[in-house]
Amino acid sequence: MVETSARLLRLLSLLQTHREWSGTELAGRLGISARTLRRDVDRLRGLGYPVDASPGTGGGYRLGAGAELPPLLLDDDEAVAVAVGLHTAAGQGIEGIGESSVRALAKLEQVLPQRLRRRVGTLNAYTVPMLRGPGDARADGAVLTELAHLCRDAERLRFVYRDHDGAESRRTVEPHRLVCSESRWYLVAWDLDRADWRTFRVDRVEPRPPHGPRFVPRDPPADDLAAYVSQGVSTRAYAAHAVLRLLVPAEEAARRVPPDVGTLEAEGPDTCVLRTGAADLEVMVLHVLMLGLEFEVLEPDGLTEAIGAAQGLLARALSRAGAGAARPHEV
Numbered sequence: 001m002v003e004t005s006a007r008l009l010r011l012l013s014l015l016q017t018h019r020e021w022s023g024t025e026l027a028g029r030l031g032i033s034a035r036t037l038r039r040d041v042d043r044l045r046g047l048g049y050p051v052d053a054s055p056g057t058g059g060g061y062r063l064g065a066g067a068e069l070p071p072l073l074l075d076d077d078e079a080v081a082v083a084v085g086l087h088t089a090a091g092q093g094i095e096g097i098g099e100s101s102v103r104a105l106a107k108l109e110q111v112l113p114q115r116l117r118r119r120v121g122t123l124n125a126y127t128v129p130m131l132r133g134p135g136d137a138r139a140d141g142a143v144l145t146e147l148a149h150l151c152r153d154a155e156r157l158r159f160v161y162r163d164h165d166g167a168e169s170r171r172t173v174e175p176h177r178l179v180c181s182e183s184r185w186y187l188v189a190w191d192l193d194r195a196d197w198r199t200f201r202v203d204r205v206e207p208r209p210p211h212g213p214r215f216v217p218r219d220p221p222a223d224d225l226a227a228y229v230s231q232g233v234s235t236r237a238y239a240a241h242a243v244l245r246l247l248v249p250a251e252e253a254a255r256r257v258p259p260d261v262g263t264l265e266a267e268g269p270d271t272c273v274l275r276t277g278a279a280d281l282e283v284m285v286l287h288v289l290m291l292g293l294e295f296e297v298l299e300p301d302g303l304t305e306a307i308g309a310a311q312g313l314l315a316r317a318l319s320r321a322g323a324g325a326a327r328p329h330e331v
Contacts, residue, residue, distance in 0.1 A: 007032065011040050013075075015051065015063040022060040080119050083108055144178065146207055147187055151175045155214050157189065160206040170208070173198065174215050179229045181259060186229050190218055197221040199232045230259035231275070238277030240284055242303050246272050247294040256291050273298070281306040 027037045041051050050064040150157050157175045160168050173189035185202040222228035246253045250264050250272035262276030278284035285306050297304045
């Protein structure tokens with residue numbers, strides 16, 4: 001009986017890999033006959049697991065979707081991966097998932113053995129997310145799951161992408177990694193039509209299956225993909241670039257400058273360097289002023305000229321405002 005129960009658990013574990021197995025493959029993996037396999041499949045069905053079977057030479061077995069969620073079997077690596085994923089999702093911008101992730105994580109941690117709890121704690125402690133300020137761009141959980149599977153399986157992705165202005169384009173890419181911030185997700189992928197690496201906001205991605213075929217993964221565009229994405233969305237994507245010295249410590253600046261606005265580099269105990277981008281230098285002036293930090297322009301010279309023009313405009317507006325305020329008191 002113990003041997004039969006262990007075999008059933010092994011069979012269930014194989015079926016939960018989310019693929020279709022031929023009867024010959026499953027029987028060979030388990031070291032049993034085709035007849036015993038059929039009996040074991042019937043036992044799983046009796047326990048509430050919806051095992052689908054397709055007849056014929058090309059048929060096989062797979063675990064179907066049921067009305068109720070049956071217990072899952074996870075090996076050590078899978079359990080760690082799920083726990084880390086739930087920990088990330090609990091604090092990230094996945095629509096409708098944050099609260100559910102907290103509850104699921106609490107249940108999972110109750111049954112994790114101590115050796116796995118240490119592994120999860122280490123991974124969480126040494127994982128550095130790309131932090132940013134609050135925002136309203138939420139990624140769909142189903143889309144994130146689909147993209148993660150394609151990254152894992154090295155399978156091409158076909159999708160419609162909406163740019164900043166709402167214009168749509170069809171893209172075919174080799175997905176590499178997902179990069180998350182506090183409330184936004186990005187996909188780093190090799191764009192086949194443009195023959196270059198691209199970064200896509202996941203909330204603007206609409207997958208259009210069927211996907212595929214599979215591909216041989218390329219070397220990533222950078223070792224630090226979080227820094228790569230931060231620089232791309234804050235600087236490389238814009239026509240005008242600037243380098244500023246902020247007259248505050250880097251830690252203080254980081255509280256005002258999210259990664260999608262610019263990249264920061266500590267210069268000393270009381271200053272840091274900001275690299276950022278904007279549509280043009282006039283817009284750049286507005287972005288810099290909105291930071292509310294003392295700064296010095298390092299480059300380009302045109303930004304200093306744009307600041308001077310804005311200063312003149314503001315001074316004239318203040319002058320007119322002062323003159324207007326005095327008129328009611330005139331006799």
